[in-house]
Amino acid sequence: MxxxxxxxxxxxxxxxxxxxxxxxxxxxxxxxxxxxxxxxxxxxxxxxxxxxxxxxxxxxxxxxxxxxxxxxxxxxxxxxxxxxxxxxxxxxxxxxxxxxxxxxxxxxxxxxxxxxxxxxxxxxxxxxxxxxxxxxxxxxxxxxxxxxxxxxxxxxxxxGLIVGPFDATDRFGYWVARFVHPELLGDRDARAVVPAPPERALQFVDVRDLAAFLVELVERDVGGTFNAASPQGRFTMGELIATLVDVAGAAAPAPVWLDEARLAAAGVEPWVGLPLWLPAAEPDHAGMMVVNCARAEAAGLATRELADTVIATAGWLAARDNAGAWRHVLGAALERELASA
Ligand SMILES: NC(=O)c1ccc[n+]([C@@H]2O[C@H](COP(=O)([O-])OP(=O)(O)OC[C@H]3O[C@@H](n4cnc5c(N)ncnc54)[C@H](OP(=O)(O)O)[C@@H]3O)[C@@H](O)[C@H]2O)c1
Missing domain, CATH: 3.40.50.720 (NAD(P)-binding Rossmann-like Domain)
Structure with a gap:
């Protein structure tokens, strides 16, 4: 072709x-x-x-x-x-x-x-x-x-949110860096602040799964419209953090789950300061990470294991030039203060 x-x-x-x-x-x-x-x-x-x-x-x-x-x-x-x-x-x-x-x-x-x-x-x-x-x-x-x-x-x-190697947006990559390669974020505490609750639904698509889906649609000459992300309800914040801790091994920071009111009071910016965090207090986006992707799944969109996405992203982050990255994420000093309080 x-x-x-x-x-x-x-x-x-x-x-x-x-x-x-x-x-x-x-x-x-x-x-x-x-x-x-x-x-x-x-x-x-x-x-x-x-x-x-x-x-x-x-x-x-x-x-x-x-x-x-x-x-x-x-x-x-x-x-x-x-x-x-x-x-x-x-x-x-x-x-x-x-x-x-x-x-x-x-x-x-x-x-x-x-x-x-x-x-x-x-x-x-x-x-x-x-x-x-x-x-x-x-x-x-x-x-x-x-x-x-x-x-x-x-x-x-x-x-939906596209994640994986070569994603330069500091979104999913922030979490991978924070747990697997914290040195990329400067001098960080051994405790990492995470937005509660762990049941928070997350939805994203590994860029490699999405690319394969796009090429397969072309190969099979499939028309129509497809939402394309992980199946609704497949991932949660808790599962992401558990996977990150698992991949990071003994050196993993300890997650400190903080509720949304506390993060908001400290001025942490949703989605930007702590990526993937969409507060319940902002209901306009409540459905953004729970989109129905059943049609794409039926048409062949695969969702690989989360650990695979984390490991590939970590490898890419460690190899790239990180100068200029992480400018808007939660800073080390505020994170330390929040984790200790
Ligand atoms: N990232 C997400 O989470 C997300 C979520 C939903 C949807 N999307 C969509 O997914 C797509 C992802 O894009 P990507 O950036 O990853 O794709 P990409 O094809 O890998 O990169 C963008 C390409 O467009 C070229 N380009 C930019 N402006 C151009 C112009 N005026 N004329 C010609 N070429 C131009 C760039 O090269 P040069 O700079 O050299 O021109 C680059 O090759 C976008 O359509 C985005 O809206 C993204």
Missing amino acids: RLLVLGGTRFLGRHVVEDALRRGHAVTTFSRGRTVTPWPDRVLALVGDRDPRVAPGLSALAGAGTRGFDAVVDCSGYVPRVVDASASLLAQGVRRYVFVSSVSVYADLSRAGADESAPVATLADPATEDILPHYGALKAACEAAVSRVYGGRTTIVRP
Whole structure:
């Protein structure tokens, strides 16, 4: 199969390329070339900008019809005008266009169990291209742009939190670093603050499982829309911490479970200071980690053992340059104070 990955050099796209190469597919990537391609000899790396208004735009793709891609995996679409440009340019000949969206498209994530039929957010100003405040509604508009061009040849995948090697966001990685490689976070206490309760539901998808799912959908030419994360209720904060302690072994810090009111009173910022923590006091996000992913599971999305994800992430964190990371997570001094009190 001749596969075009829009993006493909940073995190999810990178794993999609690796998975596709492993399965013997011919892969082309399209990016601005800011990240050096990890496979200079094995992938055709086209350089340009997805935004036709930014030179050189899509010119490297202009002959794409004659290149004869069988399928496109779009990992880097955030603005409908921009997504429409490449979708339209590539429409002729491409059998399937897979758009990587997000569970953030849902208009109401205050309740558990959103499935693919739940209403998506809409833009008050359809012309806005301001991604940060309108991420979910813009992704929904991108989905619609792809569907307009490809109809039944469209596949929409809406991942939850994506975790694993090359995730540079300090989210899941914070917990792995805190327990398995605390030295990466500076001089840390032997006790690690964790948000109670241990029964807190967590939902994420290992990037390698997601990449395999995306490539398999293309191989099997499967259309439709799929939430893509671990099965609802599969993981909890308690299980994550137990796995981290297990992987860390004798050197593991002791978890100190603190209730949400205490963390809030100390000014710890949810999701950022302590990643994966969405307080019950903020009900708007209560359903974010309990999305219904049954359709993807039935279509072949696998969920590997949590320890595998932890070990792979720990290996990557230890090997990468950590300078510049961990700027916004709970600092060592406040953590020590909270753990001692
Ligand atoms: N991370 C999560 O937890 C999460 C959750 C749900 C959904 N998602 C979605 O999953 C996808 C993950 O993306 P990723 O960053 O991991 O994918 P990726 O394909 O590995 O990296 C992004 C790629 O896009 C390229 N790129 C960025 N802007 C570009 C532009 N204007 N023109 C051409 N190429 C451009 C980058 O290279 P250059 O910089 O060199 O151009 C890079 O190759 C996104 O669609 C995101 O919305 C993520």
